[in-house]
Amino acid sequence: MHPNRDELTALFSRASAHALSFRTSITDRPQRPERSYGEMRQRFEAPVPETGDAGPDVLEELARLAAPGLHATTGPRFFGWVIGGSHPVGVAADWLASAWGQNAGNHTAAPAAAAAEAVAAAWMLDLLHLPRQASVGFVTGATMANFVCLTAARDAVLRHSGWDVEQKGLSGSPPIRVLIGDDAHTTVFSALHYLGFGRDNLARVATDARGAMSMDDFEAKLGEAEGAVIVITQAGQINTGAFDPHQAIVPLARSRDAWIHVDGAFGLWARACPSRASLAQGVEAADSWATDGHKWLQTPYDCGYAFVRDAEAHRRAMTIAASYLPPVNGSERDPSHYVPELSRRARGFATWAMLKHLGRQGVAELVDRHCTLAALMAGLLRAEPGVAILNEVVLNQVLVRFGDAEPADTGDKLTLSTIERLQQDGTCFAGVAKWRDRWAMRLSVIGYSTTEDDIRRSAEAILQCWRDARAQAS
Ligand SMILES: *Cc1c(COP(=O)(O)O)cnc(C)c1O
Numbered sequence: 001m002h003p004n005r006d007e008l009t010a011l012f013s014r015a016s017a018h019a020l021s022f023r024t025s026i027t028d029r030p031q032r033p034e035r036s037y038g039e040m041r042q043r044f045e046a047p048v049p050e051t052g053d054a055g056p057d058v059l060e061e062l063a064r065l066a067a068p069g070l071h072a073t074t075g076p077r078f079f080g081w082v083i084g085g086s087h088p089v090g091v092a093a094d095w096l097a098s099a100w101g102q103n104a105g106n107h108t109a110a111p112a113a114a115a116a117e118a119v120a121a122a123w124m125l126d127l128l129h130l131p132r133q134a135s136v137g138f139v140t141g142a143t144m145a146n147f148v149c150l151t152a153a154r155d156a157v158l159r160h161s162g163w164d165v166e167q168k169g170l171s172g173s174p175p176i177r178v179l180i181g182d183d184a185h186t187t188v189f190s191a192l193h194y195l196g197f198g199r200d201n202l203a204r205v206a207t208d209a210r211g212a213m214s215m216d217d218f219e220a221k222l223g224e225a226e227g228a229v230i231v232i233t234q235a236g237q238i239n240t241g242a243f244d245p246h247q248a249i250v251p252l253a254r255s256r257d258a259w260i261h262v263d264g265a266f267g268l269w270a271r272a273c274p275s276r277a278s279l280a281q282g283v284e285a286a287d288s289w290a291t292d293g294h295k296w297l298q299t300p301y302d303c304g305y306a307f308v309r310d311a312e313a314h315r316r317a318m319t320i321a322a323s324y325l326p327p328v329n330g331s332e333r334d335p336s337h338y339v340p341e342l343s344r345r346a347r348g349f350a351t352w353a354m355l356k357h358l359g360r361q362g363v364a365e366l367v368d369r370h371c372t373l374a375a376l377m378a379g380l381l382r383a384e385p386g387v388a389i390l391n392e393v394v395l396n397q398v399l400v401r402f403g404d405a406e407p408a409d410t411g412d413k414l415t416l417s418t419i420e421r422l423q424q425d426g427t428c429f430a431g432v433a434k435w436r437d438r439w440a441m442r443l444s445v446i447g448y449s450t451t452e453d454d455i456r457r458s459a460e461a462i463l464q465c466w467r468d469a470r471a472q473a474s
Contacts, residue, residue, distance in 0.1 A: 003055075011055045012099075018063040023074065023088065027449075030426025031072040040069035076449040077428035077458050082238065082266050082397075085447035087298035093353035094300045097346040104138075104346035105336040108326050117348025118333050123355050124305060127272045127363060128291075129284055135311035137318065137338030138347045141304040142265035143187040145290030148306035148339060150191050150230070152288060152317040153259040156310065157228035160257070166316070170196050175227035178202045179218065179258075183211035185238050188263050209436075210242035210392060218249060222256055229258035235280050236267015239433050239442060241374075241395030243267060246282030260286040265304075266446065267395060269296040272360070273367035279394060288314075296367060297358075298448045299350045306338065314338055366448060370396040373455045374445040380459035386414075387466060390440055399433065400441040402466050403473075410473075412439045417469040418462070427461035428454070 003011070035043070043065055053061070073083045097113075107114035121136035139145050154176065158165045161174040178197055180188065182204050192202070203225060206217040213233070222229070231253040233244040246262075253260045262268070262283050268291040270276040271283065283289070287310065293303030308314035319337045321328045328337070336342050358366065371394075378393045381400055388404035391397065403414030419432055419441050433442040441462070445455075 007055070011059065014056050014059050014063075015095075018059070019091070022070070026072055026075045029072060029075070031075045031077045031429040032423055032426050033071045034068040037069070043069070072429065074447070074449075075429075076447055076451065076454045078447055079443040079445060079458070080429045080431040081442075082295055082444045082446055084292075084295045084298045085449060086294070086300040087354060087357070087448050089357040090297075090299040090350040090354045094350040097349040100346070102346045104344050104348065105342045106326050106334040107332045110346060113346035113348055114333065114335055116346070116352040117335050120348050120352040120355055121305075124351075125307070127355070127360060128268060128289075128307075129271050129277075130289060130307055131284065131309050133311065134289075134307045134309050135314040135338055137306040137308075137314065138335060138344075138351065139304045139306055139339050140302040141294060142185075142263065142290050142292045143191060143304075144340070145265075145292070145304040145306040146188050146261070146263055147191040147194055148314075148318060149261050149288035149290050149308060150188075150195055150232075152308050152310070152313045153230045153261055154195055154197075155317050156287075156313040157230060157259050161228050176201065176230060177225035177227055178230045178232065179205055179221050179225065179253075180232040181205050181211075181213040181234055181244060182207045183237055183239075183242075184232060184234055185263055185265065188232060211237040211240045212242045213244045213249065215245060215248050219252065222252060222258075225256070229253070229256050231258045231260045233260065233262050233283075233286070234267070235262050235264035235270070235283055236395060237397075238265075239397060239399055239435050239440075240391035241267065241393070241397035242391070243270075243279045243394075246280070246286070248282075250282050250285045254285070259288070261288045261290070262286045263290050265290065265292045266295040269363070269367050270395065273364040273371075275364075275368050276371055276395070293347070293351050293354070295446060296370075297351070297354050297363070298366075299347075299354050303347045303351060305351075308338075367396075370445045370450070373450060373452065374398050374443070376452065377443060377445065377455050377459055380456065381462060384463050384466065386470065387463070390435055390438075396445045398443040398445070399435050400443065400462075401438060402441070402469065408438060414466075414469055414473060415439045415441060417472070418466045421465035421469055422462055425461055425465060428458035430462070 074085050102110035102113040104110045104113040137148050155165045163173050203221040206214045235243050270280045289307040293299035294301045315337050320342050374396045375393050378389045378398045381387050382389050388401045390399040402418045403411040430441050430443050
């Protein structure tokens with residue numbers, strides 16, 4: 001039976017009230033969960049419900065149970081991992097995507113979803129200064145965006161070697177060499193694994209102190225490569241924010257007929273910001289690009305984009321065909337022709353809404369502000385004795401080492417103990433990372449609501465934790 005208006009109001013207004021109380025308290029609450037996973041597991045533990053509860057009661061129970069285990073990832077002083085802030089405008093649009101229940105697989109089943117996606121795709125190509133004819137797939141995140149782009153890459157380079165992978169499969173196919181930087185993101189290796197590439201198929205290119213590919217080693221590895229070549233570069237290293245030297249890499253890779261793929265999960269957005277765009281110069285000459293919506297664009301989870309210069313190669317790799325679906329060669333764009341899934345969430349609505357809300361200037365301002373604030377944070381921390389910044393802060397990532405003048409293992413202990421204290425303190429949240437065999441605190445400035453005041457307050461808390469850790473150790 002269809003719920004009546006009162007029942008729907010009871011349900012939806014409760015969801016809205018809970019969202020409102022969470023979002024309005026986020027600025028002042030500890031920037032961490034109150035309970036651990038183990039405690040939360042016990043809290044949710046229950047046998048299968050034999051009979052169902054009323055919708056509003058279920059929602060109440062969910063909100064009550066979840067509350068102490070929610071992380072403040074949408075808070076202004078959350079700097080853990082590279083997690084965007086799920087901007088309220090994107091969230092509200094995403095609620096509508098759920099409420100409308102559109103299956104965004106094709107334009108016949110969901111004309112509005114397919115249209116919003118097509119327009120948002122064109123907007124992003126414009127904002128990111130990528131070839132306007134490139135095709136765009138809306139996926140769950142950069143992991144899948146890398147997978148989609150690399151599927152197109154694999155199939156296209158094999159085709160170029162005279163091998164039709166759709167007909168013949170992979171077994172017995174000509175060799176492909178994949179050149180990839182030593183500091184590439186771990187999920188790119190996962191994507192390669194899904195595609196049938198093993199470690200023996202990869203040539204890992206040495207990286208410099210920043211985590212960017214060394215040109216000498218790149219040239220050497222390219223020279224040694226036999227068969228077809230795929231080059232995978234990075235725009236925005238996950239720890240340092242470094243960019244591979246695209247202006248040098250791309251022409252060399254081109255001269256070898258390689259497919260060039262760029263993992264720019266967050267760093268690609270530097271191209272939408274005039275003050276940072278030079279970092280990602282040369283990227284536009286690649287063949288495919290992966291980025292996220294749920295990082296710098298602040299869409300709610302999950303949302304990423306796969307861009308491919310050769311739309312035909314993209315479609316060949318991903319199109320799903322059946323008699324009951326619109327014709328594959330129809331004149332209209334179908335979302336499912338560019339992604340692995342058929343039935344899928346209408347991610348285009350939240351992307352469209354965020355781009356419409358921020359505009360070209362808003363996106364540029366966001367990236368510029370985060371980079372400026374990251375540099376401010378680095379400066380405030382570096383001024384304290386015993387604290388070192390391990391990376392050149394070119395983007396929004398800051399790597400901090402405590403007890404830098406101490407022997408390595410003492411420095412490791414002091415760094416980890418400072419981070420533990422900070423996570424207890426809750427003024428802000430930062431996580432750990434290992435960089436060049438040493439533990440560091442990693443700060444990512446990427447939430448839409450972070451201000452200069454948040455940075456100053458957080459730097460003070462971090463330094464207090466460091467002083468306490470040092471006092472305790474001595
Ligand atoms: C976050 C990230 C990924 C993985 O993206 P998901 O959205 O988590 O799937 C890949 N590469 C880089 C550089 C990243 O920062």
